[in-house]
Amino acid sequence: MNVQLDPYAKTEKNTVDQFRSDILNGLQNMPKKLSSKYFYDKTGDHLFQKIMAMPSYYLTRCELDIFKNKTDELIELLIPGNEPFDLIELGAGDAMKSSYLLEQLIKKEFNFTYMPIDISGNILSILHEKLSSRFPEMKITCLEGDYFEMLQKAASLSDRRKVVMFLGSNIGNMTPEEAEVFCLHLNKNLSPKDRVLIGFDLKKNPHIILDAYNDKEGITAAFNLNLLTRINHELGGNFDLTQFQHYQTYDPVTGACRSFLVSLTGQQVTIGDIVISFEENELIDMEISQKFSPERIRELGEKSGFSITGEIRDSKKWFLDTIWQAK
Numbered sequence: 001m002n003v004q005l006d007p008y009a010k011t012e013k014n015t016v017d018q019f020r021s022d023i024l025n026g027l028q029n030m031p032k033k034l035s036s037k038y039f040y041d042k043t044g045d046h047l048f049q050k051i052m053a054m055p056s057y058y059l060t061r062c063e064l065d066i067f068k069n070k071t072d073e074l075i076e077l078l079i080p081g082n083e084p085f086d087l088i089e090l091g092a093g094d095a096m097k098s099s100y101l102l103e104q105l106i107k108k109e110f111n112f113t114y115m116p117i118d119i120s121g122n123i124l125s126i127l128h129e130k131l132s133s134r135f136p137e138m139k140i141t142c143l144e145g146d147y148f149e150m151l152q153k154a155a156s157l158s159d160r161r162k163v164v165m166f167l168g169s170n171i172g173n174m175t176p177e178e179a180e181v182f183c184l185h186l187n188k189n190l191s192p193k194d195r196v197l198i199g200f201d202l203k204k205n206p207h208i209i210l211d212a213y214n215d216k217e218g219i220t221a222a223f224n225l226n227l228l229t230r231i232n233h234e235l236g237g238n239f240d241l242t243q244f245q246h247y248q249t250y251d252p253v254t255g256a257c258r259s260f261l262v263s264l265t266g267q268q269v270t271i272g273d274i275v276i277s278f279e280e281n282e283l284i285d286m287e288i289s290q291k292f293s294p295e296r297i298r299e300l301g302e303k304s305g306f307s308i309t310g311e312i313r314d315s316k317k318w319f320l321d322t323i324w325q326a327k
Helices: 014-026 042-052 058-069 071-078 098-107 119-132 149-156 176-186 206-213 219-235 294-303
Strands: 002-005 085-090 111-116 138-146 159-164 195-201 244-251 255-262 267-271 276-279 283-290 306-314 319-326
Touching: 014 159, 014 219, 014 267, 042 119, 042 219, 042 294, 058 071, 058 098, 058 195, 058 206, 058 319, 071 098, 071 306, 071 319, 085 098, 085 119, 085 149, 098 119, 111 119, 119 138, 138 149, 149 159, 149 176, 176 294, 206 244, 206 255, 219 244, 219 255, 219 283, 294 319
Parallel strands: 002 138, 085 111, 085 159, 111 138, 159 195
Antiparallel strands: 195 319, 244 255, 255 283, 267 276, 306 319
């Protein structure tokens, strides 16, 4: 396997500085807010693996259904003929779903380089080891960092056609306004005829959605609370996790599924030499998991300057992978 780590990767100091800056800015805002992208340290990665294995967490199985059982249809819509290309996956994680596509591309002897992008160096190292043993003939370049910065680096490493995947309804972790900005920015980072696949979780019975994020085992709660633990360990914080409680909501009209942490008492938390005050019952906005209608998905693609190439749904029609082409 041809494996490269990102030659432009940020230094550890710069990464910690950015983490500290984002955390302090978020907690000094009103209302308080933390970025879900920081959930994924080593413990967070492990907890999210447990979330994906929960019977109530349907999202992974739905998109896996598409990648496992409709792989040829994906290739037909996604891959630009027989020319060489770079397959870029934003937030690659463990590549469980994309592995089915990778395997089929190798079998069909496509000429491509797989470029997984993830903010978690830990998960990229796990991915590296996994793919090394499974696909020794595959070319791979691992890129650690933020999506658009790494997209630019991918473009600097190769001028081949780009096929970008953004799976798992990760776009749902943005507000509708942020999703529009993201898709516009994505388009600007692509060349004409580059293609993207974006996974969207569709609106459905609200009980199904709420159960996926409010599990009785408390794994999702632990996943949210782990960010406070990470702040304690990495930034010198002193959060008392027993004084915060996970709270989940879903609005079936807007499609917004939101996670919060509730301060159970009036308290002060220090991060280094910075003091953060909490009132009793004050919320920290942790994550949004937006759900979409098919009409809204098509509108988003067209508004972002893409042409709609096609879409594929899972067998339950709960999840949609859309394929767009840059003009």
